[in-house]
Every structure is written in C-alpha cells, then in structure tokens.
Amino acid sequence: MSLWKIAWRSIQQRGLSSFLTGLSMALGVALVAIVLVIHGVVSRSFSEAAQGYNLIVGAKGGKLQLVLNTVFHLSQPIENIPYSYYEELIPGEGAHKGGKLSRGVEVAIPFCLGDSFDEFRVVATTPEFFEKLSYGSYGERYKCAQGRFFKGQPWKEWYTAVVGSVAARQANMKLGQKFPITHGLPHNVNAHAHDEVQFEVVGILEPTGTPNDRAIFVNMEGFFKIPDHAKPVPKGDAHAGHDHDKDHDAHGAADKQEPAAAHDHDKHAEPDKHEDHDKVGHGKDAHDADKHDAHDKHDAHDKHDAAAMPPGDSPAAKTAPSDANKHAEPDKVHDADHEAGHDTGPEAGHHHDHHEKVDLDEPLPENQREVTAVLVLMKENTEGLTYSQVLVRDINKGNVAQAVFPTKEVTDLMQGMVGNLRLILLVLAVLVVVVAGIGVMVSIYNSMSDRGREIAIMRSLGASRGTVMTVVLLESILLSLLGGVAGVVAAHGLIGALEPWIVGQTGVSVGMFQFEMTELILIPGLIGLAALVGYLPALTAYRTDVAKALSASH
C-alpha cells in the first residue's frame, strides 16, 4: 500500500472537513485561474486588435486616445484631420504617382468616427478596409457571415453598412434593415439622430474576437452626406469642391489646400462629363449652380424617383447626373426622403429638420470632408520597414497630425496600467489561495489531536517518524492539488458558461478551453504551498510520542 493511498484514506476519513478545506482551496485557485485567463485573453485581444496595419494617423493629441478610439472604439475621438491629409497617404497606382507621404505605404484606410447606432459605434470607412486589411496575429481576413461587404460604387452603395457580429446580435440587426445613425457616441445626451440619411445592412461580419465585432461599419461616402458631417466652408470657398484637374493630378503636396472657387462650369455643361460625377468630389454648391443651367428635367425627375426608392432598386439612380430641379420642387425632395424609410422616431437628443435636403447621389466635396483617423499598412519590404519610422517622424514633425504605432501603444498600456491591475488582482487572488492554504493547515493540524492514536499505530507497525511526516505532507499536497484542480476546472467551466455574456459585453472571445501557460505555475506553486502549510501538522506527527499515544488509547 502506497503512502499516497494512506494519505488519501485519511482525507476520506475526514470527508466533510476535507471537502470544505478543498473547496476553499478550489475557490482561491479558481480566482487565480480566472484572473490569469481573462488577463491573457484581454492582453491577446488588445494586441491582436491592433494587428493588421502598422500606423494610425490622426489629429494631434493623446497617442493612447487615438489608439483607443480607432482600434478599440473607446474614449472620444480627438479631432478630425483634413481629407487632403489622408490623400497624401494614398499610395500611387498606375499613372497616379501617390501622395507626398505615401512612400512605403501599401494602403491607407480612412476612418470617420463619432457617430453611433443603438449602443454601438459607427465607423465610416471605405470598402478597402475589409478587402485589404486583416486582423489578428495570423492575418485573418474579414469575412461576412451573412451578406457581403459594401462597395465603392454605384452611389446606392454609399448608404450601405456592414455590421460586427456582436452589434448585429445585440441590436438585432438583419440584412436589408435600414437604420439612421446618431451624431454622437452612445450614452451622449447631446447625441441626435440623422433621419435624413439611412443605411442598409448588406453584410454581417463573422466574429473576429476584436473590438470590431461591436462596431457598425458604414460607407464613408454616405457618412459624409449626413448634414452635420460636412465641414463648413468659408464663403469664398463656396464653389471649391468641384475641381476635375485636382482630382486627376493634384494628389500633391502635403500642404495642399483646397483651391478656392475651382469649379469649372463649362465642364458641367458638357454632357459626357457627367459620368465623372459618380466618381469624383462634386461640390453640392457647385451643383446648385448647375441647376441654373436648366439641365434635362427628365433626368432630374428620374433621380428623385431613385431617391424615393431603396438603394439598389432604382434603375435611374446610376445615370442621374444631378438634381437640377430639386430646389424648384422642395416638397418632392422632402417626400422622397420620407419615402426612403426615414420614419424612425428620435431615439436620443433632437431630430434634424426633415426639410433639410440631401443629395443622395452627390459625393461631398473634398474641401468639406474630414477624416478622424487613417489606418496605414506599410509594404512588407525594406521600403515599408524603413519608411514607417520616417513617416511617423515626418507626420509628427508637422502641426496637422500625429502618427502612432498602435502595437507599441497597446503594449505600453498593457505593461503599464493594465499590467499593474493584473498584478494587483493576482496578488489578491494569491492571497486568497494562501488563506485557503492556511485553512488546509488548520484543518490537518486540528485533526492531529484526534489522529495521534493513528500515527502511534502506524509507528507501532514500523513506520518511521519520517514516514508519518511524509503521509501528513502528502495529505496536505493531495488536498491542495485536488482543490486546485477543481478550482481550475471550475474557473474554465465558469468562463465557458459566461462566454456568451462576455463576448456580448466586450466583444472579447474567451473559450472554456483557453488555457494560459502561466496556469502551469499553479501546479508546482500549489505543491510548494501545500508542503509549506503541511509542514506544521507533519511536524506534529513527527513528534508524536508513540508510547504516550498508545497508552492514552487504552
């Protein structure tokens, strides 16, 4: 019969006491395991969320704030940067030589932030976000669980959205659903709904385990069309947006600003040029000027019909070149807006004036555009590696924007505040385990007075002092280990049971079988603790006076 079995029998003999002692150990270890697993998962999620691109460019301000609101959809966006600044980051392709800051850049993806729907933040971006960026440590690609990603064209696509998995589930969003977005972040009392422009859900993302599961992505072009989103333009620049020359060859200097009054009326007078309207930044005001040119009224009517129909249903939408008559018939435009599904009541703050007119198929002029951040993926070659540092230096040197390495910021955050928080939680959890260990000691020690006779019997049968001491130590180790294993199992069971809730609340995916390497320390740690707390009762066993104990039992 092994000493382990003798120890186990002793534990069995004191069933209730052993159970309670083991339970306290299990609770302590479960706490440690939960802290380790949750911290590990959160750390990985934080790190992985910042994967997929190299830099974030945004307005001057806190670096961490820029990362938090761009990557994690937390905190407030800092400010916006000019759209032209984003254009400087766009790499060249074909005849397009690329922006001044685009050297080494593989792709630059704009983000417009600050709006929300329901409890979830809205991220306005371009289709390239899904097509060219990846997420996670292994470079996974975004996939739609349902539907598809939105596209750049035709204009109907501007009013489409792709919803993160958690947001879709919690906000009960379905394909084909139309929704307005609210200007302002969730829980902001000053937030107000924009019913003028509605977005149709065309895709629901597969879970990514990143904060993007809790985001709603809308097409940036449609986002710009929401009234509050156009940057006010000084009167002198009223006609600034429409500049074909700029569109074609002026992705130029970083200090390029929108040229004033760049609109060329003659170009609009040429019918064949209207094809360009879908692609380039026509100014709203510029088209208001067009209306005086008495365009073909039938085309204009077709366009209004298109606006009245759901995006994608209008055959005329593609070809409608402008809205020349809309101001002449304001009621029709207004009705069109309502018929397009803007019947949702205000959910937060005030409603916008429904009489405000929106040219659904007109892109916002570039001089009225701003972006909150730009995600920059550098080329995976020497040029990309070299120029990422140069780019950060150059951008940070200027007055307009800042560039940050998100992984560095996240690592700093984890090692700083979050790391300390983990340490505090771990210390507390370890203290609970130590208290549980003391419970083991007290339990065994108290039993020693009753077990003096047993120890004496074993001694009379030939067991040495060392042997009985070992049996007591093994008892302590068994009790602690069993409690510990039960604690680890309970912790992972609890994590598994709470997984849907955790994912729903945080977007962070935690699995029941997600183990941390640091949990392995628990086993030798527990053995060490058990040996330590078992030492005192074991010493008592060692010192048992056999003759006295046997005589007392007579």
Next chain:
Amino acid sequence: MLLVRDIRKSYREPDGAVLPILDVPHFSVAVGEQMVLMGRSGSGKTTLLHILAGLSQPDAGSVEIDGLDITQLPEAGRDRFRAAKIGYVFQTFNLLPGFSALENVLLGMTFCGRKPDAQRAKDLLGRVGLANRMAHKPHMLSVGEQQRVAVARAMANKPRLLLADEPTANIDAHHQQIVVDLLRDTCRSEGVALVLVTHVDDVAGQFDRVEKLEELNRTVSGG
C-alpha cells in the same frame, strides 16, 4: 531469542520527582516459546512491552532479540527492526478506521520495506475466519472480528516475536478463547515466540509458562 538484561525505566512527574516504573534484571524467551506475563494494573506491563518492541527506550539495560541489542539502534533502526521482527496486538485492537480489514493487514506490511504480499494478507485473514469480511471497515466488524484482524496484521510480516497486550480485555469470554487459540495456533504454526500480557487467570492457565511482573520487576517487588 529474547533476552532482557537490567532494564530500568522511570518517568519524571510534573513536580519533578522521578517515578521508577521498571527494574527488570533478567527476562528471556526462547524461540517459539509462548508465555504469559501477568501483573496488576500499574505494574509496568505495557511499559515493558513498549521497550521490548522498541517503541520506547529504557533508561538503562539491554534488550536483545536474535542477538541484536535493539536499545543500541537509532530510532529509525528500531522502527525497521520492529516492522520486520515484531508483531504487536493491542488491548483496543488499534485498527485504522479508514482502512478495510485487508488494508489494515497490508498496512502492517507497508512499513516493512518489502512489497506488501496481498496473498499472504488474504491467507491470514482466511486463517482467522474473516475470508468473507476482508473489505469491511473496522466499524462494520464485531469486537471479536476486529481483534482477529489485529492478530492477522501482527503476523503479516512473519515476525520472530509477537507481543500481545491484554488482547482479550475488551471481548467476551467466548471471543476471548477464540482469540487466545488464534494467537497460540498462528504463533505455533509460524514458529513465533509469544509474550501475552493478561490479568485473566483463565487465559493464563492455558500457558505452560506464566511470569508475574511483580516478581520480575524490582520496583514493584522491592527486591
């Protein structure tokens, strides 16, 4: 086989006074011999058995078993010697409550340093009439059965000397005889010397040799 010479043992009382318990100038038992040691309460019977078993050390004197003075052995050596050469049956049986009858017998083998012989343990339990009670824990056995398990356990390691301390004190007359017969038969069959302490005349009367501790122990006899 067993030779005791000039052993003395005393205890210190709480007030510091020394209380002599044993002073046995000579006592011996031959190989396979069976004898009874009688004595009134407080005459030092149990103390003498503890010293013979190496469970406590005399203040002076020697205890030779098969020519080896166990008083000269370190404690761990005495433990090993006891496990291998001495069987002990207690008045209160002293079975470990968490273990079955078979496990109690195996436990006797565990500390011997050899691999426990489960077959011998079962044979022993069969010989004491408990073949169908091996899995029972002590509280499920009668007192007579418990004492039989204790006898089987004491014989587990084929000892050279079996010490039985009032083994019939807590059992009825019927079971007393069963236990005495069992002890005598098993010791005889295994060639084990038996020293049985009792104060029951009926039990003592069955043995050829009966020693009175009052006569052996000078602290009692005043000799």
